[in-house]
Amino acid sequence: MSEPTNGRTPDRKPAGGLTIDFGGGLSGGLAGPLAGPPMVAGEAAAGAALPQAGGPAAGGHDHGAVEAKVVIVGSGPAGLTAAIYAARANLAPVVLAGTTPGGQLMITSEVENYPGFPDGVEGPELMALFRQQAERFGATIVDADVERVDFSGRPFGLWADGVEYRAQAVIIATGASAIWLGLPSETRLRGRGVSACATCDGFFFRDMEIAVVGGGDSAIEEALFLTKFASKVHLVHRRDQFRASKIMQQRAFEHPRMEIHLNATVEEVLGEERVEGLRLRDTTDGHLWTLPVQGLFVAIGHRPNTAVFRDPLEVDAKGYLVVHDETLSRVEGVFVAGDVHDHRYRQAITAAGDGCKAAIDAERWLEAEGIAEVSTATAW
Numbered sequence: 001m002s003e004p005t006n007g008r009t010p011d012r013k014p015a016g017g018l019t020i021d022f023g024g025g026l027s028g029g030l031a032g033p034l035a036g037p038p039m040v041a042g043e044a045a046a047g048a049a050l051p052q053a054g055g056p057a058a059g060g061h062d063h064g065a066v067e068a069k070v071v072i073v074g075s076g077p078a079g080l081t082a083a084i085y086a087a088r089a090n091l092a093p094v095v096l097a098g099t100t101p102g103g104q105l106m107i108t109s110e111v112e113n114y115p116g117f118p119d120g121v122e123g124p125e126l127m128a129l130f131r132q133q134a135e136r137f138g139a140t141i142v143d144a145d146v147e148r149v150d151f152s153g154r155p156f157g158l159w160a161d162g163v164e165y166r167a168q169a170v171i172i173a174t175g176a177s178a179i180w181l182g183l184p185s186e187t188r189l190r191g192r193g194v195s196a197c198a199t200c201d202g203f204f205f206r207d208m209e210i211a212v213v214g215g216g217d218s219a220i221e222e223a224l225f226l227t228k229f230a231s232k233v234h235l236v237h238r239r240d241q242f243r244a245s246k247i248m249q250q251r252a253f254e255h256p257r258m259e260i261h262l263n264a265t266v267e268e269v270l271g272e273e274r275v276e277g278l279r280l281r282d283t284t285d286g287h288l289w290t291l292p293v294q295g296l297f298v299a300i301g302h303r304p305n306t307a308v309f310r311d312p313l314e315v316d317a318k319g320y321l322v323v324h325d326e327t328l329s330r331v332e333g334v335f336v337a338g339d340v341h342d343h344r345y346r347q348a349i350t351a352a353g354d355g356c357k358a359a360i361d362a363e364r365w366l367e368a369e370g371i372a373e374v375s376t377a378t379a380w
């Protein structure tokens with residue numbers, strides 16, 4: 001962990017000698033300016049060809065709508081990997097990147113477990129490289145949120161920033177957002193001792209004393225996992241008992257390097273440059289006290305970004321999209337990838353793998369429907 005971005009998307013982030021625009025607007029294969037809706041503007045960074053209206057590949061205008069064989073929603077590891085595969089299969093995908101282009105890794109600093117980077121890589125740098133690779137093969141990337149969809153028939157309709165997109169196939173890769181405590185000090189120290197991902201960041205806290213906040217199974221699971229690195233793990237929960245299963249609670253209470261603090265809320269994360277402690281409030285009598293720790297893991301849950309898809313698609317009890325047979329949703333032609341359905345692994349590499357699978361499945365489906373020609377890339 002080094003410098004955090006505190007959840008703010010940098011306007012232009014240097015990445016391995018590259019300068020990639022994350023600042024909104026459109027880049028990639030759709031270039032212009034074209035007559036018609038305002039979203040099709042700006043020369044393609046990758047120099048890809050202009051799509052022709054009604055043309056066979058990706059873009060084009062039909063009564064003001066942008067048409068594409070594949071629209072990918074989300075531009076984290078899942079969405080951009082899907083874009084790389086779909087673009088290399090000549091599907092000229094349009095990526096609706098959302099208002100957090102690059103996804104969750106844009107708010108982290110060092111990523112040490114993404115293969116191919118033996119010295120680690122900054123999250124924003126990694127995502128800039130993903131984006132550049134997708135654009136290189138002709139993906140069009142629009143930094144806009146999808147506000148509404150119509151999956152009742154093909155072409156599917158998606159609306160983002162006042163523009164309608166029509167797609168023969170859709171890949172949803174909108175991820176999930178970690179829920180934070182909402183304290184200014186927590187935001188300021190994100191990436192400097194504050195994390196929401198034990199698997200990702202536990203390694204940085206070897207032999208340190210840290211705290212985990214939360215009361216469910218995943219909070220206890222993260223706390224137990226962190227005992228592999230930390231000298232001591234303080235588990236802080238605001239209620240007088242945990243929501244977690246009895247077996248998990250028993251493991252936590254019996255662990256020699258865990259200390260449990262019930263009826264305690266975090267009032268402030270202490271420290272200027274790095275986490276130096278937590279100011280806690282005892283909810284039974286209101287008194288404040290300080291817990292000297294060097295790390296804080298917030299484990300109070302994730303919110304899947306599925307609000308616009310809940311009607312046409314199936315969600316589970318936690319609101320995550322339900323998939324069948326790897327990447328299929330219940331609507332034929334709509335595929336799902338990454339953390340938006342996967343609350344088990346939640347890693348960049350698994351999301352990227354999922355994006356690859358969804359693009360291959362979409363391509364095969366388009367081939368079966370007679371919409372896309374067989375590509376050498378996936379015809380093995």
Ligand SMILES: Cc1cc2nc3c(=O)[nH]c(=O)nc-3n(C[C@H](O)[C@H](O)[C@H](O)COP(=O)(O)OP(=O)(O)OC[C@H]3O[C@@H](n4cnc5c(N)ncnc54)[C@H](O)[C@@H]3O)c2cc1C
Pocket residue numbers: 073074075076077078079096097098099100101102103104105107108110111112113114144145146147173174175176177178195196197200201305308337338339340345346347348349351
């Ligand atoms: C602090 C932190 C540190 C982490 N560190 C690591 C690490 O070191 N290693 C690791 O492997 N993993 C790490 N992770 C986990 C990793 O970031 C995620 O598993 C991965 O980013 C999931 O990828 P995704 O593409 O499924 O979704 P996300 O990365 O969440 O991307 C979702 C995308 O969907 C877009 N979106 C959302 N709603 C809409 C909408 N309505 N319309 C259009 N677009 C939309 C967003 O703008 C975003 O681009 C970390 C996570 C966090 C929070």
